[in-house]
Structure formats: structure tokens, C-alpha cells
Amino acid sequence: xxxxxxxxxxxxxxxxxxxxxxxxxxxxxxxxxxxxxxxxxxxxxxxxxxxxxxxxxxxxxxxxxxxxxxxxxxxxxxxxxxxxxxxxxxxxxxxxxxxxxxxxxxxxxxxx
Amino acid sequence: xxxxxxxxxxxxxxxxxxxxxxxxxxxxxxxxxxxxxxxxxxxxxxxxxxxxxxxxxxxxxxxxxxxxxxxxxxxxxxxxxxxxxxxxxxxxxxxxxxxxxxxxxxxxxxxxx
Numbered sequence: 001x002x003x004x005x006x007x008x009x010x011x012x013x014x015x016x017x018x019x020x021x022x023x024x025x026x027x028x029x030x031x032x033x034x035x036x037x038x039x040x041x042x043x044x045x046x047x048x049x050x051x052x053x054x055x056x057x058x059x060x061x062x063x064x065x066x067x068x069x070x071x072x073x074x075x076x077x078x079x080x081x082x083x084x085x086x087x088x089x090x091x092x093x094x095x096x097x098x099x100x101x102x103x104x105x106x107x108x109x110x111x112x
Numbered sequence: 113x114x115x116x117x118x119x120x121x122x123x124x125x126x127x128x129x130x131x132x133x134x135x136x137x138x139x140x141x142x143x144x145x146x147x148x149x150x151x152x153x154x155x156x157x158x159x160x161x162x163x164x165x166x167x168x169x170x171x172x173x174x175x176x177x178x179x180x181x182x183x184x185x186x187x188x189x190x191x192x193x194x195x196x197x198x199x200x201x202x203x204x205x206x207x208x209x210x211x212x213x214x215x216x217x218x219x220x221x222x223x224x225x
Contacts (some may be wrong), residue, residue: 004155031211042217043156043202050211058212062183090155093204097206100146103155 001090006091006104013081013111021076021107023091030092031110032074032102034058034066036088043090081111114139116205131190131218133176136204138184141205144206145186146213147177148175159201162186166180173197198223 007022020046025032038070045058049068063085073095078085089109092101119134144163145222148156160171167179177188186203200220206213 042216043215045212048211069124080148092156094211097208097211097213098144099159100147100158100204101146101156104146105155106153 002018003101004091004093004104006089006107008107009035009105010108013078013109015082015111016076017081018079019081021077021089021091021109022073023075023104024073025091025094025102026072027093027102028071029073029093029095029102031096032068033091033092033094034064034076035090036060037106038087046076046089058100078082079105083111085109086111113145114143114205114207114214116203116214116216118201118203118219119179120130120219121217122220122222123139123204124222129190129220131188131193131197131221132223133188133201133203133214135177135186135188135206136184137186137203137214139207141208142179142181143208144213145177145179146204146206147171147175147186147188148202148204149199150202150218156202188225193221193223195223197223 004025024075033048035043054070061111117136146161147159150156162179170176203216204213
């Protein structure tokens with residue numbers, strides 16, 4: 001099994017450009033999550049989807065939108081990228097709270 | 113709201129020495145507890161988890177952690193460090209019924225030859 005697949009792995013954007021980060025899992029997990037990781041800040045939750053058809057804001061949702069396309073896919077969109085959104089983005093999925101997360105390998109985004 | 117404290121942003125040990133990474137949490141009832149490991153340029157990987165069975169939990173790569181309710185702690189240990197253990201380690205806590213875990217800030221484990 002591939003687990004959680006994120007694309008692209010690297011991306012450089014100019015300020016104001018838009019892009020969508022893709023995430024897909026093949027484990028039939030109900031819940032999916034988007035985090036950003038910055039030095040000294042740990043992991044911060046952007047958005048999550050507890051189940052297909054639902055999405056909710058996390059700790060740092062401003063500047064982002066998400067779509068739970070189906071049970072497998074959960075995308076993250078930056079409508080107008082800003083340098084403050086330079087970060088490493090991780091997608092994760094989970095069948096239920098007690099099982100913990102499976103993480104993707106991350107997307108390293110630089111906004112110039 | 114629950115919180116997670118990892119004592120020490122960096123821990124340095126010699127190869128073969130005991131590894132001890134500390135994690136304390138605040139929660140009114142025993143939660144689910146997790147340790148994750150992150151190797152450079154990779155995503156996080158689940159190391160072990162506590163879900164109210166045995167208080168001493170064994171994980172991958174020789175790591176284990178003990179849930180101590182009276183101390184609200186879930187410290188991670190390994191008897192003998194290996195160079196390949198050098199990584200970032202995250203403690204996480206989930207309240208029962210919540211979809212959202214709280215992560216600690218992480219502890220970087222440095223292993224010296």
C-alpha cells in the first residue's frame with residue numbers, strides 16, 4: 001500500500017499566485033488532516049475532515065481552503081500565496097482517534 | 113484545553129547510552145497518547161501509542177513508553193541509543209471523542225559516536 005501520497009513534493013510560488021496541494025490515501029481512513037510545520041512552531045493544524053463530506057477549520061486556516069473530494073482525496077488550496085505561507089505542508093489520515101495518524105512525506109513550499 | 117509539554121527541545125546522548133525523552137500532558141481523563149518520529153526530510157511516523165491497555169507500551173525500533181497517570185506523563189525511553197535514532201520526536205495527546213490531537217513542540221535527539 002502507498003499510504004498517504006502528497007503532490008507535489010516541492011513548489012516555488014510567486015506572491016499572489018495560487019496553487020492546490022493534493023493528498024490521497026488508500027487505507028480507507030475516515031478522517032484526513034492538513035498541517036504546516038515551521039521551525040520552532042511544531043505542527044499546526046490548518047483544516048481537517050472528520051469524514052467524507054465534512055470539513056472544519058483548525059488552528060491556522062486563514063489564507064487556505066480545502067476540499068474533501070471523496071473518501072480518498074483531500075486537497076489544500078492557496079488562493080493568493082504570501083511569503084508567510086512558506087512552510088512544509090503535511091497531509092495525514094486516520095481511521096479513528098485511538099489509532100493515530102499516517103502522514104504523507106510532505107510538500108515543501110516556498111513563496112517568494 | 114489539553115496541552116502537551118516536551119521538556120528539552122534538544123537531547124544529546126552518546127551511542128549506547130540510555131535515551132529518555134520527556135512528555136507531560138494536561139487532561140482531566142486519561143487520553144490517548146502517542147509518540148511520533150520524524151527523520152530529516154520525511155513525514156512523521158507513529159512510534160507507539162497508549163490507548164488504556166497496558167501502561168508500558170512497546171513500539172518500533174526498541175523504543176517504549178510508560179503511562180503514569182499520577183504524574184500525567186508519557187516519557188519515551190530506549191535502553192541503548194543508536195546513531196540511526198537521531199531524529200525529531202513528537203509527543204501527541206488526543207482526548208477520547210476528539211478528532212484533533214495536540215502535538216508537543218518536538219525534541220531533537222542527537223546521538224554522538
